[in-house]
Amino acid sequence: xxxxxxxxxxxxxxxxxxxxxxxxxxxxxxxxxxxxxxxxxxxxxxxxxxxxxxxxxxxxxxxxxxxxxxxxxxxxxxxxxxxxxxxxxxxxxxxxxxxxxxxxxxxxxxxxxxxxxxxxxxxxxxxxxxxxxxxxxxxxxxxxxxxxx
Numbered sequence: 628x629x630x631x632x633x634x635x636x637x638x639x640x641x642x643x644x645x646x647x648x649x650x651x652x653x654x655x656x657x658x659x660x661x662x663x664x665x666x667x668x669x670x671x672x673x674x675x676x677x678x679x680x681x682x683x684x685x686x687x688x689x690x691x692x693x694x695x696x697x698x699x700x701x702x703x704x705x706x707x708x709x710x711x712x713x714x715x716x717x718x719x720x721x722x723x724x725x726x727x728x729x730x731x732x733x734x735x736x737x738x739x740x741x742x743x744x745x746x747x748x749x750x751x752x753x754x755x756x757x758x759x760x761x762x763x764x765x766x767x768x769x770x771x772x773x774x775x776x
Contacts, residue, residue, distance in 0.1 A: 632696070633695070636685045636688060637663065638663050638700070642700050651677070658676065660679070660693065662681070662687075685712070698722075703727060703728050707727045707728075710736045711739040714740045714745050717745060719746040720748075733749075
């Protein structure tokens, strides 16, 4: 089986003890790059976790040919932008919860991955979905779901 080389966008607290070490410990998985807007903090994270490359620009991490897949662990306000960029670059994307700020952003992210033909992984329950479910305009994949209640 091929090893998946991960890049993390947003190497903050959530990645310190949970996902960052998880990418290093999982079989057939390797964390090869991290990004944080503050370059000093990105470099510090990379050095402490044995990650070979760090960036202070998400687009550079996404374009890195040594990164096979992208994990987005930033605040929700940037999830859609980074997920769509990764998909358009042909890279599978895994997004921290909540998936996005709105149901429309969620749909855009799903469409970008489908159009690019890349796998994606979203949180099982997306918080913005709940408001749409109350009006009956969401949960098309699980019409029997009782979210929003």
